[in-house]
Amino acid sequence: MATTAIPWQENRIIQDRIKRTIAYTIVIIMAVAYIFPLYWLLVTALKTDVEIFAQPPPIIPPNPQWHNFADSTTYIPFWRYMWNTIAISGLTVLGTVLSCTFIAYGFARIQWPGRNIVFLIYLSTIMLPSQVTLIPLYLIFKDLGWVGTFLPLVVPHFFGSALYVFLLRQFLLTIPQELSDAARIDGASELSILWHVMIPLMRPALAVVALFTFVQTYRDFLGPLIYLQNQQDWTISLGLKLFQNMYGAQWQLMMAASTLAMLPTIVLFFFTQKTFVRGIALTGLKG
Amino acid sequence: MTISLRIPRLTKRQRRSLVVGLLFISPAIIGFFVFNIGPIIQSLQYSFTRYNILQPPRYVGLNNYLFLLEDRVFKIGIQNTLYMVLIGLPIHLVFNMLMALLLNTKIKGLSIYRSIFYVPSITPVVASTIVWLWIFNGQFGILNEFLRFIGLSPIGWLTDPNWVKPSLIFMGAWFGGNTILIYLASLQDVPYDLLESAELDGANAIQKTFRITLPMISPVIFYTIIVNVIGYFQYFTEAWVMTATRDGAAGGVANSAMFYSMYLYQTAFQQFKMGYASAQAWILFMIVLVATLFLFKTARWVYYHAEN
Known part of the structure; x- marks a missing residue:
């Protein structure tokens, strides 16, 4: 040539x-x-x-x-902190996926008067800085006796998250309306349409929501810093600072523990790369 | 989609679907009032009180807001945060865009590079900030070791008030993989025939980028600006971990790394001045609201092509 x-x-x-x-x-x-x-x-x-x-x-x-790796896991109660982190993240994923599925279905697959305006108002909460609600929420949770437990970190996620509702709603809107209509003619209730027809189709989108929620919660620092007051309830992000507090900084052990703390998200990423990349494209598309 | 304010008379079927629809979104309705609207209003109420949790809140009128006007640390916090939003954020977004454009040149092994640039952004913030703490370390850090090696004098990356914010911005670039991938995904959606016909008309690479590629993805750029402006106003964890001392204080030498949310956190959860902190929270709310509205008002540069 x-x-x-x-x-x-x-x-x-x-x-x-x-x-x-x-x-x-x-x-x-x-x-x-x-x-x-x-x-x-x-x-x-x-x-x-x-x-x-x-x-x-x-x-x-x-x-x-x-x-050093083994030493770092005994210098602080490393596995306990890992377990706390994963428990909080897991419950948060459960709450988010569950609530956002229902909410998105209600906004996407059921025609009800006023739906669009309500959705817009709901969506605007994405723009709300979390610091604005931080103090009243802390005081409410304190009155409930929840401060010092996982509850303030987990329970709010059972009431939906506007960003993920948006993602799932976008996805549900692409599924042909005829599918629902056919099921309704057969006498299926909305719940059974959601369960038998939509959820199987939503799996890729739900995987994105689950992954993003997990990583986001796993990385969180401010939430645990405010609400987890007993040292045994800490997440790993809080626990890492113990290497600095006791006898000066134990740099090599702190690095070993930090490496171990990173592993779950990195390993997760390598096994679910496609889901991550799809999810990132989805979050960008909303522009 | 017109919205009428009169409540229309609903048919039986519409009424049924309204009930079912509201049932499905009921978690969102509860969440909206319990975790958003309620606390926002309460926060405004607290901002007019003095409240240390132990004693019931006492109404003090505008005192908290008046005190804020004279609070030196608060002022530094605003300045530092604006520095991050006005200098750090643009640097990060431009850098992320350059990285995305670079990755969009059809290089081989894209998925490997994509992973390399993305992974830092999903590591726990505290764990990765710790390694940066060590890299930036004045005495034993590899960065200063390198400076000494090439014959320059070492820099107090985290201890020199002039350097700590640039250091944080430098580190922040490393966390930007998420935005790189958002940009890359949108770049890959720019129709190729558009670029090709521009090329036939004699456009060079820079003209193509500024006349076609960037306008085509401007909605995505706008989205990342909005999300990040809101995020950078709440900048907390990196600076907190970088400057935390053993007695629980943070903010760096002469408050050079004291950011808005850090001062808010200290006021509320270390000094237990809930009323004073609520006033700060409300001012932050107003600042973010004005910034967001400003961005939407000046969004004429955003180009929405033939999409619904």
Whole structure:
């Protein structure tokens, strides 16, 4: 092909190749830069407490201290904190998926007067900064005796989340109305249409909501900081600071525990990459 | 879709569907009043009181708001937060867009790069901020080690009041994978024939980007601006973890990393001045509301093409 190319084409091929090389070079440099902090986390986690403060710091740990990982899980009640984090995240996912499914069905598949205006008002709550409701909610939960339990972190999620309702509603609107009509003629109730017809079709969208909710809750810091007051109820994000509090900073152990704390979301991502990418495209589409 | 304010007479069937519809959305109705409207109103009420939880709230009129006018730390908090919204956020969004444009050049191994740039944004904020704390460490951090290696003097990334906010912005770029992927997904939806015909008309890459690609995805850009402006006004965790001291204080040297939500948190949950903190919360609410309205009013640059 190249032999028959007329000059301007050849010129273009060379230009394209140069552009391509530049693009690859930048992408690779950026990729290395993005990986580096995670690499540094792992490397620091494998160092001895002397190597930590060595100057210049060894880029590859000379004698990797794998036991740091085990040590970090006994220095703080690591598994207990992990269990708390996963329990809170799991319950939050359950509440969000359950409530948002019902709410989205009510906004998408049932024609009722005033539906659109009510939906718009509901949707506007996305824009509400959470700090505005923080103090009254804290005082309500305190009156209920819920402060110091998981309840303030979990229960609100059983009453829907506007963003995920929006996502599921968009998805439900794409399902042909005839499916519902046919089921209604057969005498099916709305609940059974939701359960037997919609939920099986909604699975990909529900997976997105579940994943995003899990990651978001798992990463949360402010909520647990305010509501979890007994040290044994802490999540891992709160627990990590204990490495700094007791005898100065135990950097290598703190890094080891941080690495372990990251693993669940990273592993989850690699197993559900497609769902994540689809979900991100969906959240962007709402523009 | 016209909305009439008169309540129309409903047929029996409409009434039935109204009841069923409201039943399905009932969790949202309860949530809306119990977790949103109710607390917003209560928060306004508390903002006119002095309330330390132990004694019942006492009405103090506008005192909290008047005190805020003279509160030096509050003022610094606003300044720092505006710095983050007006400087940090634009830097992040432009950077994320450049990364997305770069990834959209049909490079091989896209899914690998996509993962690499996305993973930091799903790690627990505290865990990854801890490694940055170590990278930024003045004495033993790798960043200063590098500066010394190339013959520059080390920088107090987190201890120098002039550097702490740039450091936080630098770290924040690392958390931006989510936005990169949102941009990338929308870039991939830009119709190829549009770009091709522009190219035939002699448009170069920069013209194509500014005349076609960016206008085509402007609704998505607008969406990320709105969401992030609201988010950056509430900037908390990264700065808190970065500057937390052993006795539970935070905010950095001379409050150089004291952000609005951090001061609000300290006022409410460390000093237990619930009324004073509620006044802060309401001012934040108003600021975010005005900022959002401003963005919507000036949204003429957003181009909605043939979509419903």
